[in-house]
Amino acid sequence: MRVGVLRCGEADAVGLWPLNSQYGASDASGNGNDGVATGTQLAPGPNGDPDGAFLFSGTVSSYIDIPNNGRLDVRLSYTILANIYPTGYDGPIFNYVGNNNDHLWAIHFWQTSHQALFLRTIGRHTRWDSIPPVSANVLQQNAWNYVGGTYDSSTGVEAVWNDGELVAQLQIGVPSVASQYAVRVAVKDGDRRYFAGRIACIQLYDFAMTQEQIVSARDRCASSATTTPAVTTTTPAVTITTPAITTTTPAGTTTTPAVTATTPAVTTITPAITTTTSTVTATAPTVTTTTSTVTTTTPTVTTTTPVTTTFSSSNDASIVTTTMTQPEDPTSPPPTASLTPSRLGEEDPPPLTRAGHREGQ
DSSP states (O other): OOOOOOTTTTTTOEEEEOOOOTTBBTTTSSOOOOEEEEEEEEOTTTSSTTEEEEEEETTTTTTTEEOOHHHHHHHOOOEEEEEEEEEEEOEEEEEEEOOOTTHHHHEEEEOSSSSSSEEEEBBTTTTTTGSOEEEEEEOOTSOOOOEEEEEETTTTEEEETTTEEEEEEEEEOOBBOOOSEEEEEEEOTTTTOEEEEEEEEEEEEESSOOOOHHHTTHHHHHHHHHOOOOOOOOOOOOOOOOOOOOOOOOOOOOOOOOOOOOOOOOOOOOOOOOOOOOOOOOOOOOOOOOOOOOOESSOEEEEOOOOEEEEEEEETEEEEEEOOOOOOOOOOOOOOOOOOOOOOOOOOOOBBBBSSOBTOO
16 A cells, blocks of 8 residues: 655655554555555554554564565665564564575564563674674563664664663674565564564664654654645636727817806995094082991901992083902912663574574574
8 A cells, every 4th residue: 555655854764664544564765665464453553543553463473574675775774763562572573584594584673571672783794693682671561662773884883772762782893784685573484482562653764863863753653644645736727818898988079168257346335424522521529439448357368358439420420330359369279861781691582493493402
């Protein structure tokens, strides 16, 4: 089932298997190494997707076969990443098939006990048992573990990672690695140890990732579970041409006759009125008026009301006008990693031969 290519940010994976309902066991890297699942079923994944992982039964008939068209041959350096939910004791997580001369062993990334995460980088031209493995007891049963294994040919260091932290490393100095053949997940042919549990988002790169890059890749498949591949819809261009319509209004000349309004001049003659005021000389008897001063005493205000009497005479008649003037009242109211040492003493159990006997026995 091919849905689309899932790009991986700053560096593309050489192999990417989301193992969810959208991609199934297909290679979402676009390199064409689609897996074939046998005896598996969809199960809840690490990011809340109800169909975001594959469930493996822990039997010889429950596994995924992944072909290698040459793009999975990392040769020098590599990074393997996966989300695993172990419920059994041991078994392969990502296991390259070896050649018959080396008992079918090549690079293998395993769970080797309830807690042990194990990686052995086998050289392309060396015996499997001549290269020491690196391992760490970091796995949690019945829980999601984001695990990784890396090898850097420039430094000769292989390492294992858990939840984005470096938990063990070892100097091995392999010049080129055995990665030229196919891969199998959960089962190794001829071995009685089978992975039981869930696996999601297996990623393979042809270089050794840094811690920052490993952390960044953690949720790479989570976005694929909820992202619909981009679909480009092209709407053909439609051009609608509206014919030009020209409306011509015949030229017309409208002459408005000049109207002259003449307002007749109106002359208003105001007759001159001569008013003659007769001079009357009246001799008024001398009158002496005495103005009494009334003083009103209050506790705080003294008011003096002057009384003014004015005499005028007209036609010998005496008119007395009295004006009362009251002055204005002068008063006013007051206005806010650590590193886990390498477990050099741990070796993975020697493989079983086809007759069912382990190496060395």
